[in-house]
Amino acid sequence: MRSVYVLITVCALLAMFGPMLAPHDPTAINIPNRLQPPGGKWLLGTDALGRDILSRLLHGARWSLGLAFVVSLLGLIIGTTIGLIAAQGGRVADWIAMRATDPFLAFPELIAAVVIAGVLGASTASLIFALTVTGWMRYARVARGIGLSVSNRGYVVQARLAGLSPLAIACWHYLPSLLPSLTVVWTGMLARAILGISTLGFLGFGVQPPMPEWGTMLLDARIHMRSTPLQMILPGLCVVIAVLAINLAGDALRDALAVQDAKT
Amino acid sequence: MISVFVGLMLRAVVVLTGAALATFALLWHAPGDPALAIAEARYGQNVSKEVLDFIRAEAGFEDGFWTAFWAWLAPLMQGDFGQSSVNGRDVWPDLVTAMSYTFPLALVSLALGLAVSVPLALIATRRPGSWLDRGAVALASVGVAIPAFWLGLLLILLFAVQLGWLPAMGAETTTHSILPAMTLGFGVAASLTRIIRSGILEARGQPFLPAFTRRGVARRDVARDHIAPHAAVPVVTVLGLELAFLLEGLVVVEVIFARPGLGSFLVNAIFARDFPKVQAVVLLAAVIFVLVNLAIDMIYRSLDPRVSGRDA
Numbered sequence: 001m002r003s004v005y006v007l008i009t010v011c012a013l014l015a016m017f018g019p020m021l022a023p024h025d026p027t028a029i030n031i032p033n034r035l036q037p038p039g040g041k042w043l044l045g046t047d048a049l050g051r052d053i054l055s056r057l058l059h060g061a062r063w064s065l066g067l068a069f070v071v072s073l074l075g076l077i078i079g080t081t082i083g084l085i086a087a088q089g090g091r092v093a094d095w096i097a098m099r100a101t102d103p104f105l106a107f108p109e110l111i112a113a114v115v116i117a118g119v120l121g122a123s124t125a126s127l128i129f130a131l132t133v134t135g136w137m138r139y140a141r142v143a144r145g146i147g148l149s150v151s152n153r154g155y156v157v158q159a160r161l162a163g164l165s166p167l168a169i170a171c172w173h174y175l176p177s178l179l180p181s182l183t184v185v186w187t188g189m190l191a192r193a194i195l196g197i198s199t200l201g202f203l204g205f206g207v208q209p210p211m212p213e214w215g216t217m218l219l220d221a222r223i224h225m226r227s228t229p230l231q232m233i234l235p236g237l238c239v240v241i242a243v244l245a246i247n248l249a250g251d252a253l254r255d256a257l258a259v260q261d262a263k264t
Numbered sequence: 265m266i267s268v269f270v271g272l273m274l275r276a277v278v279v280l281t282g283a284a285l286a287t288f289a290l291l292w293h294a295p296g297d298p299a300l301a302i303a304e305a306r307y308g309q310n311v312s313k314e315v316l317d318f319i320r321a322e323a324g325f326e327d328g329f330w331t332a333f334w335a336w337l338a339p340l341m342q343g344d345f346g347q348s349s350v351n352g353r354d355v356w357p358d359l360v361t362a363m364s365y366t367f368p369l370a371l372v373s374l375a376l377g378l379a380v381s382v383p384l385a386l387i388a389t390r391r392p393g394s395w396l397d398r399g400a401v402a403l404a405s406v407g408v409a410i411p412a413f414w415l416g417l418l419l420i421l422l423f424a425v426q427l428g429w430l431p432a433m434g435a436e437t438t439t440h441s442i443l444p445a446m447t448l449g450f451g452v453a454a455s456l457t458r459i460i461r462s463g464i465l466e467a468r469g470q471p472f473l474p475a476f477t478r479r480g481v482a483r484r485d486v487a488r489d490h491i492a493p494h495a496a497v498p499v500v501t502v503l504g505l506e507l508a509f510l511l512e513g514l515v516v517v518e519v520i521f522a523r524p525g526l527g528s529f530l531v532n533a534i535f536a537r538d539f540p541k542v543q544a545v546v547l548l549a550a551v552i553f554v555l556v557n558l559a560i561d562m563i564y565r566s567l568d569p570r571v572s573g574r575d576a
Contacts, residue, residue, distance in 0.1 A: 099278060108512050118534035121295050232417055
């Protein structure tokens with residue numbers, strides 16, 4: 001169990017400080033030294049434009065993991081707000097909020113993200129927008145469900161009778177009981193965001209070259225698969241390790257926090 | 265039961281209308297002039313202003329969002345998906361061709377995933393905590409973390425490039441479908457194994473089971489009549505999510521293996537900015553998804569007597 005937390009810490013540190021460890025400029029083109037094998041000056045070799053693969057992977061951590069962090073956090077804020085409005089705002093607000101989440105739940109999130117990012121034009125901004133718009137519903141469902149279940153508890157009723165504003169009740173009485181479940185949902189959504197960002201990058205709708213996002217790197221490496229398979233294998237391996245670490249940490253958190261209802 | 269069904273159908277209609285509206289609004293706000301995109305696709309560069317005006321009037325662009333939305337929706341409700349803005353051909357026949365590549369692959373992958381995950385989960389749960397069980401859990405945990413595009417490329421590298429056993433690109437013969445089906449089936453198997461395993465373990469822990477075994481009911485009968493239905497409930501619940509996962513994988517897999525299915529159709533349409541095609545695929549996917557979820561909901565209700573009749 002402890003190894004999971006070590007792994008997740010290493011991933012987080014790499015995302016934050018990885019670029020500083022990079023021996024070369026990740027976007028510096030160096031055609032004479034293209035497709036070099038691993039070893040020597042280029043520890044993991046170079047890609048088709050002579051860029052250092054190790055440096056690109058290290059910088060890629062910031063793109064792939066950092067963007068996933070941003071996207072999942074935005075989803076957390078939006079989803080929790082909508083869920084709490086639904087739980088507190090009476091039947092009409094609840095009905096509107098839940099019917100608004102229905103069409104989003106009714107569609108495979110990643111396909112929706114592909115369409116949104118693709119139609120708006122591939123860029124990092126549309127990537128963030130697309131994944132946030134398609135990634136807040138689970139938070140909203142969980143926040144609403146737990147919010148409704150605590151709304152009749154004694155301390156919430158008392159707070160309401162004491163004249164606390166709905167916002168204060170949401171912050172001081174709903175959020176603490178939501179936190180464990182939301183944390184577990186958040187780890188799941190973070191893992192999904194990493195997969196989503198790399199998938200969109202791979203399809204050409206995500207982070208654009210020359211930026212070294214892992215999925216985008218895979219797209220570049222694909223055509224040189226026969227000659228230099230390593231440059232295709234490594235970015236994918238990074239995605240797998242990051243997602244695995246986050247999933248395992250999520251499982252450990254679920255057990256530690258005894259969360260039952262956040263499996264969706 | 266009937267009133268529940270009608271309620272679910274009504275919700276499905278609301279969902280589909282919402283999906284249609286969202287798609288249309290997205291394309292309406294897409295950067296660039298849609299009329300110019302259509303004109304250039306049809307007649308090449310340097311289109312005259314008259315042509316642009318004609319196209320705008322034809323598609324109802326001038327009369328505002330709602331008129332244009334209705335101009336698209338009204339024929340759609342009669343089954344007319346319109347024409348491609350790139351080559352002017354009807355969208356529907358091309359969509360049918362794409363489906364004929366996608367659906368068999370999806371079904372085979374789902375079957376493959378079930379054929380692997382059910383026995384694996386059964387073997388694993390014979391002795392929870394054994395090395396076999398832990399191995400299955402580890403395999404499943406790694407499996408759900410592997411992105412489909414990477415697994416597909418690794419399989420191409422191994423079976424097509426290194427060993428030369430299987431073709432990597434295209435969809436001409438059945439052998440062309442083996443690698444795509446393996447890629448998708450693996451992902452399905454990984455996530456299903458986790459769910460079925462925990463479903464069985466949870467069912468095993470139910471307090472009513474010793475009542476049967478101590479009365480002398482055969483273990484096999486207990487497993488079939490009491491554990492299996494109980495374990496099926498969480499599995500059926502997540503089948504909808506599983507389908508979403510499968511559809512997402514299909515897009516990527518079809519692109520990697522150059523299969524002319526719905527996924528490639530969608531990605532190519534987005535790149536070509538062929539919006540009628542994009543709209544058609546999105547709506548088709550929404551219809552499929554809503555119908556399947558409707559079916560899952562009905563099965564779920566018939567499996568779990570506690571929820572049948574209640575509007576969940």
